[in-house]
Amino acid sequence: MIITRRAFTATLSLTGLAALAGFSPLRLISDAMAQSVSDVAKPVSLPDMVLGPADAAVTITEYASMTCPHCAAFNKDVFPKLKSEYIDTGKIRYIFREFPLDIKAAAGSMLTRCIANGDAQKYFAVTDMLFRSQNDWVVKNTTETLTRIGKQAGLSQQQVEACLKDQALLDKIAADQKYASEVLKVDSTPTFFINGEKIKGETSIEEFEKKINPLLKS
Secondary structure (H helix, E strand, O other): OOOOHHHHHHHHOOOOHHHHOOOOOOOOOOOOOOOOHHHHHOOOOOOOEEEOOOOOOEEEEEEEOOOOHHHHHHHHHOHHHHHHHHHOOOOEEEEEEEOOOOHHHHHHHHHHHHHHOOOHHHHHHHHHHHHHOHHHHHHOOHHHHHHHHHHHOOOOHHHHHHHHOOHHHHHHHHHHHHHHHHOOOOOOOOEEEEOOEEEEOOOOHHHHHHHHHHHHHO
């Protein structure tokens, strides 16, 4: 799937869930393990947004779509526990990567990148805000709601509009998604890689602990 400016602009001009009615989701591909840990570790077009030390024994990479309800539930119920128990204590390195399943998700990711401007802490804060307000900006007028969020975060009207029309940024998100699909075999969200091992779907803190703790002891 290549996200084009024409499709993106047309979708953003519509209101509500009807905007997604004609959009074909990412073509599903067969599930498989990533080729190697180095494949997962490689940022492609956009710099990784990371929390935690670079030398942590465990690295978790999450692929998520900003309009995915399962991703929002994980962000609300599980990620805060992971952060307090493992990220804030320096035990794991956490990477978040965009995998938009529709045009609105791409818009949310673009706005988040523009607001954060390379600041990982701000990036995760905006991501959290968008996940928590997902019903508002996905169901209601997307452009109007994202513009309001952008302004609240300090962007001007012109900056928000420029961000949402930034073809170069959109191309980079699409290129990273293509790499994740073709090389890492990501076909749904959320998908996690724990030191290269793939875990698909919304995952409980207990399931993460079963994977993480043995790696910390080894």
